[in-house]
Amino acid sequence: MPVDASAFYPADPKAAAHALNPLAATMEGSRILGIAYQVSAMQAEGQEVCNLTVGDFDPSSFNAPVALRARIAELTLAGHTNYPPADGVPVLRQAIADFYAERLGVRFPMASVVVGSGARPPLYAALRCLLAPGDVYLYALPSWNNNYYTHLNGAKAVTVPTRAEDGFMPTAADLRPHLPQARVLHLNSPLNPCGTVIQADVLAEICQDIVAENRRREGTGQKPLFLIYDMVYWLLTYGDATHADPVALVPEIAPHVIYIDAISKWLAATGLRVGWGVVPAYLQPKFKALIGHMGSWAPRPEQMATAWLLRETRVLDGFLDELRGDVRARLELIHRSFSRMTDEGLPVEAIEPQGAIYLSIRVNLIGRSLPDGTPITTNEQIRNYLLTESRVAVVPFQAFGLEDETGWFRMSVGAVALDELSDALDRLEVAVRKLL
Ligand SMILES: Cc1ncc(COP(=O)(O)O)c(C=O)c1O
Structure with missing residues (x-):
């Protein structure tokens, strides 16, 4: 007994x-x-x-693409069952960099990519790496889970309510008064919960404000302002709606943008747990260390199969x-x-x-x-x-x-x-x- x-x-x-x-x-x-x-x-x-x-x-x-599921099964049976590198297998990191170059029109180095078990670990790592207790975390309402992330980091949330006529997306004018105090601004498009996208001109204006704010901070000792751009639904847009990209719109923002992405939603693969951050390469080693300490990497077969699918344009599209x-x-x-x-x-x-x-x-x-x-x-x-x-x-x-x-x-x-x-x-x- x-x-x-x-x-x-x-x-x-x-x-x-x-x-x-x-x-x-x-x-x-x-x-x-x-x-x-x-x-x-x-x-x-x-x-x-x-x-x-x-x-x-x-x-x-x-369901997730059948070719992806079959590949994962094959790779598992073939014995790819050991630890992957903490920031992801190189074939996937390179495939993500190439995928963004092709589909977003922005070239990031492979050294910018950090893979995790879904979007959450890189998102959590971003906040953990940037926010100190009491730092201002700025985001618009409604928003997904940011209240919990604020709490977990002991940060101070500054929230901006939005309006139905703007698709519940913030405007540059909504955010502008709060930028001088903020450490991180979080934007999510397409937006959970609203199913709306940020307009390119609105995003461009916000990015220009961030660039200007960071210029103002230079030499003052104040830490820079970062944009976390959560785009886990970016390949799911409808009708005339298109996905807008911060660096494509305002390249000078590149040192201060963190992209959060995953196959969870646009491959209907929430349970497979493959996501990533694309972060300025000079910060990536700390993200890697944190993901490594948490052990929140994606399984090796899932990573390798995703790398394969990102290059199979016909199957993917x-x-x-x-x-x-x-x-x-x-x-x-x-x-x-x-x-x-x-x-x-x-x-x-x-x-x-x-x-x-x-x-x-x-x-x-x-x-x-x-x-x-x-x-x-x-x-x-x-x-x-x-x-x-x-x-x-x-x-x-x-x-x-x-x-x-x-x-x-x-x-x-x-x-x-x-x-x-x-x-x-x-x-x-x-x-x-x-x-x-
Ligand atoms: C906006 C947004 N970001 C991130 C995530 C987390 O994605 P994952 O399941 O890949 O961790 C979700 C999940 O619902 C989400 O809606």
């Missing part, structure tokens, strides 16, 4: 806070996952829920065309349905799909009443109502730091089939009409 270790664990709910350091004791898990658990509990009871919450793909609707088409069909379905409801006078709206796997939708039931007569004052009430009444699960912008109770939500379409989505939108409309 094995010893039951759990019999010795403390029962006191405060034991964890007592045992942990203050940073860990106050650390929070993702709010989005909290909603996802509620959905799972309903599903476990046998309820059919249309889950538009998680920024992931359901492999029954979307064929896959991307299909993925974009399938994701866009879902986003367009929601957008069309919401546009019709808007035209019919319902208090809803949606922003046209531009990128990523998300759509910003507004279900503005604030000021109305729930069926039991309770006045609706919060997005959380609307979210809960839509979930229980129409079995449609969405994430309020509060989970991305935007606290306005204005009825804005993220819909994520990676885990939903088209017919299921169509039925869900019908149910949602019935639920909204019920409260008018």
Whole structure:
């Protein structure tokens, strides 16, 4: 009979806070996952829920390229099972540099590339390497996970609210007053949660401001301002929307830009864990050291297979065309349905799909009443109502730091089939009409 270790664990709910350091004791898990658990509990009871919450793909609707999966299996069987270099296998680092030269029109040296297990380790490494406790971390709201990264680094968040008419992207004028104090500015395009892209002229203006700010700091002893440009969805854009690149627009920003990227989203490969940072080469050794200390590199077969696929233009573009088409069909379905409801006078709206796997939708039931007569004052009430009444699960912008109770939500379409989505939108409309 094995010893039951759990019999010795403390029962006191405060034991964890007592045992942990203050940073860990106050650390929070993702709010989005909290909603996802509620959905799972309903599903476990046998309820059919249309889950538009998680920024992931359901492999029954979307899967990573079959050629990539086959290659990973082959490489694993061939015995590529030892440690990779902490900053990635050279064939992948070179393939990424060449891929950017070809598709972004910017040539980075291989020495700039640092590979990790997905986008998160290089993103965390960037913040860990740049931010000291109390440093200002500047980002726009809504944004994905920056609140947690601020906390983990003991940084001071300075946040800038954005507006629906700007696609919830910040403008240069929004950011300008905060640049002199900031150490790092974070931008994400296409944007999680909104599914919108930053316009090239807006990005260019922001980059010019950063270059000017760094000129001002020269010789003052003040550390430079960096831009972290998170572009994990950059190959998923739709219609007229295009991806804008900071260095292509304003080359002088190159010493102060960190790109964050991964195959997670644009190859529908969230579980394969291959991501990277492209960072100024003079900083890369510290990123490498940190990724090495955490052991958060990507597995060797995944890295080698990704290196191969990045050079297989025909296979890659064929896959991307299909993925974009399938994701866009879902986003367009929601957008069309919401546009019709808007035209019919319902208090809803949606922003046209531009990128990523998300759509910003507004279900503005604030000021109305729930069926039991309770006045609706919060997005959380609307979210809960839509979930229980129409079995449609969405994430309020509060989970991305935007606290306005204005009825804005993220819909994520990676885990939903088209017919299921169509039925869900019908149910949602019935639920909204019920409260008018
Ligand atoms: C904007 C953004 N950056 C980074 C990531 C993390 O990507 P990965 O799963 O490769 O760590 C996500 C995941 O949802 C994301 O939305």
